[in-house]
Amino acid sequence: MTSNRRDWLKQTTFAALGLGVSLRSLANEEGLPRQFGSELGIINLGSNENPYGISPNAKKAITDLLGEANRYQYNIAGLKSFKKEVAAYYKLAPEQVLITPGSGEGLNLAARYYTGGNIVVGDPTFMILPRTAKAIGTKVIEVPLTADKVHDLNAMLNAMDDNTKLVYICNPANPTTTIVKTDALKSFCEEASKKAVVLLDEAYMDYADPTETQTMLPLIEKNPNIIIMRTFSKIHAMAGLRMGFIAAHPTTIEKLGADLFSNTQFCTSSIAQIAALASIKDEAHRNESRIKNAAARKYTIDELKKMNYNVANSHTNFLFFQLKNFKGDFAKEMLDKHNILLRSYERADGNYCRVSLGTIDEMKQFMKVFKEKNA
Ligand SMILES: Cc1ncc(COP(=O)(O)O)c(C=O)c1O
Structure with a gap:
């Protein structure tokens, strides 16, 4: 050219x-x-x-569904149980899942919901949550990463105070590519969640070595103060299709969901949904x-x-x-x-x-x- x-x-x-x-x-x-x-x-x-x-399975599923793009998602038989199937894949109950158009929307939603105090984040970190929080007047406490560019969990715990509403950990981390080890992260979640909500952004978890770090999804079962965000934009290669979800205790999902839609599946397209279903089955x-x-x-x-x-x-x-x-x-x-x-x-x-x-x-x-x- x-x-x-x-x-x-x-x-x-x-x-x-x-x-x-x-x-x-x-x-x-x-x-x-x-x-x-x-x-x-x-x-x-x-x-x-x-x-x-x-x-390729997602591509085929999209092509097959195009003829039904005139229909709402809930009128398409194959998508009636969309949320249930996504939840089941991640060993969750549908009540523990809020479907979002990408996890960026989930992060914005969290920033809108956890206001009236401060939020604690790493520095540097992925900016959607802190940027939106700042824009709506929430104080953002930025805690420098360690010299190895890893979230400094102790420093983050120490930075939390009575006004802290949420602490954000991106694991694996963007932009720094590092992880926090499973056990250390689990202890942090247990400790920090006594004081505030712990939000774990696991956008890149599918790329991580499970012997080094693992999803904190199992923690949401008993702890309403743990929130996990997942996206189909990364390993599922669906960034343009906009699909993601928030996983949390049903009581937390209910609160966050009220800010979004009564049925959160409405905010994602049938095409993205059918692609996500095909993609999760394509190991x-x-x-x-x-x-x-x-x-x-x-x-x-x-x-x-x-x-x-x-x-x-x-x-x-x-x-x-x-x-x-x-x-x-x-x-x-x-x-x-x-x-x-x-x-x-x-x-x-x-x-x-x-x-x-x-x-x-x-x-x-x-x-x-x-x-x-x-x-
Ligand atoms: C850490 C992290 N979280 C969330 C997102 C948002 O991605 P999406 O809205 O496409 O799910 C990104 C995108 O780059 C990211 O790097």
């Missing part, structure tokens, strides 16, 4: 989307939708999506994604380590590391000059890069550019 055509496409694409923002700000804030990324010749390593696509698709992700991860970490970058041992489908030499906005430069979309963070102790793990070919292209820059 010629650069003129590329520039024209960039402009018209964003004009058509009605987005009065520069490419740079779009990349920083929201990531760039993949289809536009490929269309523009951009390698999209910015939003931690699954680059290998949805399960082979998840395994294949995990294997390919591990290979891309190993390749990229090995290459970065050869260049003496200190890369955290990622438990996710992205990497996080400190840049050595780069001053300024690294993400902007990578996008503007090299057509590679990623995230960078200018923090007090230096510049950091967060790069999603694309296909091995995409990572080779990323490394080729990165070696030349030696950023």
Whole structure:
């Protein structure tokens, strides 16, 4: 594609989307939708999506259901027990589940619900919850991660006070890729939940090694102060379909649900629902994604380590590391000059890069550019 055509496409694409923002700000804030990324010749390593696509079974289920897209979900026989089936897969009861269009909506919902005090989060962490909380006037107490970029559980416990409504742990963590070990996290949940709600964001749990960290889903059975968020946007590769859920004790689900819809399944499409049902049954698709992700991860970490970058041992489908030499906005430069979309963070102790793990070919292209820059 010629650069003129590329520039024209960039402009018209964003004009058509009605987005009065520069490419740079779009990349920083929201990531760039993949289809536009490929269309523009951009390698999209910015939003931690699954680059290998949805399960073939989900694709077929979507195609088969299209003829019924004129019907509401509750009029489609195969979707009547949607929530029950999703719950059953995760060994939950339907009353313990609130369906949400992606977990981002769940995080916003939690921010809207737990107001009138403060919330405690790691720093850095995934920003939807703290950003929404701040926007509506909730005090956000940010607790620095440890030197190894892991949630500092003791410090977070100490930061909680009588006004703390909620503490947020992203495990595995975004943007830092680290985990908190199962036992330590369990003890933390038990302790912290005596004082406030503990919200565990498990968006990347399917990528984690279960010998290192595990879901806290079993804790919700007896403890109304534990909330878990899950999404189909990551290993299920359904980011554009918008599907996720909140898991919690039925009393908590009832309270949160009142803020959303009487029947939360209404807020997700029949297409997303049928795809989710097919996807949870396709263990082979998840395994294949995990294997390919591990290979891309190993390749990229090995290459970065050869260049003496200190890369955290990622438990996710992205990497996080400190840049050595780069001053300024690294993400902007990578996008503007090299057509590679990623995230960078200018923090007090230096510049950091967060790069999603694309296909091995995409990572080779990323490394080729990165070696030349030696950023
Ligand atoms: C930690 C974490 N939680 C939640 C989300 C929200 O994802 P979605 O709204 O697509 O489920 C993301 C997306 O990147 C994430 O990284």
